[in-house]
Amino acid sequence: MYQKFIITLDGTLLFGNVFLHRELLPYGDSTCYGGGLWKIDDERKCIILFGRSFDFGLPDFSYLQRVDYSETGYRSYPIFYQRYFATEEVLECVWPR
Numbered sequence: 001m002y003q004k005f006i007i008t009l010d011g012t013l014l015f016g017n018v019f020l021h022r023e024l025l026p027y028g029d030s031t032c033y034g035g036g037l038w039k040i041d042d043e044r045k046c047i048i049l050f051g052r053s054f055d056f057g058l059p060d061f062s063y064l065q066r067v068d069y070s071e072t073g074y075r076s077y078p079i080f081y082q083r084y085f086a087t088e089e090v091l092e093c094v095w096p097r
Contacts, residue, residue, distance in 0.1 A: 005049060006035035006056065011065030013079070013095070015072050021053040034059035040074060047074060049094065050082040061094050 001017040006024045008014055009032060016024045021035045035053035052058045061081065069075045080091035 003038050004035060004053070005038045005059075006053065007033040007059055007061070007063055009033070011063050013064055013067045015068065015070075017071065021055050032056050033063040038072075040072065040077070045077055046091075047072060047077050047079045048082055048091065049079060064094065067095050 001019060003015070004018055004021050004024065005013060005015050006021050008026055009029055010026075011033075014024050015038055018024055021032075024035070025032060034057045035055075036049055036051040036059055038047055038049050041048050049059065059081070067079065078093065079095040081094050082091055084090060
């Protein structure tokens with residue numbers, strides 16, 4: 001199992017521990033606005049998103065409307081995207097906006 005996320009068609013950022021991104025899709029949906037992997041950074045007190053989904057591609061955060069933190073347990077942590085895999089110093093704020 002891997003820590004993966006997707007952005008659903010209704011704009012929800014969903015986290016999960018799954019093998020495939022499609023396992024996170026809500027019932028009846030066959031696609032989403034991309035996805036990737038996630039990890040908790042307790043040192044910086046944030047959640048870092050990175051990578052992409054092989055099934056659905058890079059995440060498109062312009063569709064993001066809400067976050068479902070239930071799988072993370074870290075409701076108060078801000079969320080950042082690490083666009084360049086080797087450069088963890090450069091993080092783009094995703095949530096809150």
